[in-house]
Amino acid sequence: MKQMIVQCQQQMTQMALLEEGRLVEYAAELPRKRGILGSFFKARVVNVLPGMQAAFVDIGQRKNAFLYVDDVLHPHLDKQPQVKPSISELLKVGQEIVVQVLKEAVGSKGARVTTHFSLPGRWIVYMPRADYVAVSKKIEREGERARLKAMGEQLRTGEEGIIIRTVSEEMSIEAIENDLNQLRQQWALIRRKAGECSAPCELHRDLSIVQRLIRDVFTPEQDELVIDSEEQAKDAEIMLQQIGPAKAHVSIFRSAEETIFNAYGINEQLERDFARKVWLQGGGYIVIDHTEALTVIDVNTGKFTGGNNLEETVTRTNIEAAEEIARLVRVRDIGGIIIIDFIDMEQEENRREVSSVLEARLKKDRTKSYVVGWTRLGLLEMTRKKVREEKTLM
Missing domain, CATH: 3.40.630 (Aminopeptidase)
Structure with missing residues (x-):
């Protein structure tokens, strides 16, 4: 059984994931400084560098983002030209394009962005232009892999691509189709906003750390979620209702004497694990x-x-x-x-x-x-x- 422990403070939200009482994941997020990984932006090309086969684009952040030629070409390898064109043939200074953040800015380097778009859902990852279906390698049974791949091919249309996630094992086609339709709507909103704003402009930002962890790792039938904020607990329950029919209970931690991280021994583990x-x-x-x-x-x-x-x-x-x-x-x-x-x-x-x-x-x-x-x-x-x-x- 996993336990998600969420500590909500005015200046920061922290999440600890425990397996059998041991810390296995930790995340912290400042309310006014959320990361941009996975976010979509309408960007303006500010510099094209043929010698590096890359371009720098303005996404409205402190540093310009880096866009490599491979992230401009078609995401399906079979549809890419055998000889890569020069980046100057694909992009021009002043051109406005939609990009997604592939890597956060680190140190002196700006973010890395791509035009290979992906939107993660509970059961699948939706890629509007990838034109293929893939199944998580962690699903090992060949029969189940074949069933899920056939399901993905049946559901996708046009150039859509789908990656079927590990949690989709034994899931029904109805659940996966519902997830797909929600992600299609999300992509439609991104495209519509891109047509209405001028670069640089943020089009879509991924979920908060608590929502991401619920979406990606939480199993309502087995796992426990404990939060020390009633407001955050209500948001978590809404998120849980969206990802599946199973009724999940969110526990609210109340104590005037100690923080939730102290009560579950997390602060002690963090001091040890980050030494x-x-x-x-x-x-x-x-x-x-x-x-x-x-x-x-x-x-x-x-x-x-x-x-x-x-x-x-x-x-x-x-x-x-x-x-x-x-x-x-x-x-x-x-x-x-x-x-x-x-x-x-x-x-x-x-x-x-x-x-x-x-x-x-x-x-x-x-x-x-x-x-x-x-x-x-x-x-x-x-x-x-x-x-x-x-x-x-x-």
Whole structure:
């Protein structure tokens, strides 16, 4: 069972996702500074750079957004030209176009935008111009995959594209069609607004963090949602009614003595999980350091001395570290290149076991990651999609 714990304060809303009491996701949002990831804008092209095959567009933010040539071409690879045209053939300075934010602005870089539009719903992701149907790789049964793909092909029209999400497993065609129709209406509103305003203009902004988590990870029949605000609880109940027929109960936390995060032990977990040095239950520890280019994670045996021999002790520590690292990159939302310096192991089968444990735990993460493999120096390389600045305690 999962628990969504939402702490609403005047200056900030925080959300913690717990699995069996352990923190697995954390998000914070300032009411006046909501992120723009997934938002749609009518943009004006301000600079076209043929040498970079990219353009900079004004979306009304502090920094101009970056638009790469691949994000201008047709989203279906089979419909793209074999030889990419110059960006100057596709875009002109002063041209107004509709774009969607693919990555938030990070550091000195502006946001990255695309014309490959997608609107996430509860059961599907709607892509108005993609012209294909895909099924989540996490749905493994071939029979169910075939059923869902056929359903998607039956429902889509014209150049529409559909990605069928993991939660759609065993869902009826009626539920998926309702989701599709709502997203079609949303896209129609975006297009209408684009025709009525001048660039730069915001056309659509994604849901709040609480609404996004309800949409993406909450299962009303199994999970618990606890909020310390009656107003937010009412909004959450409306959202839950929209995503499915199951009746979900939202609990309201009331206490004058302590905050909801203190009551559920979340503040204590956050202090531990966002520290540079994180101790493992078995006595080992990991150290997490960040550079501009990548994140480095070092694993140490620390106080752990168990095992019948050195290789067994090292392997057991590395396996525990792999499980914890998979959770921490999700909690801290670490993206980009990640290099893990596990303790040296002599046997190849032990290295395979450690990387297999890491890959298995990363499957629970909604953000896409890829374990590349071991380097000659015995370091494990992995990447995790980076769409926002890494979280810090606010």
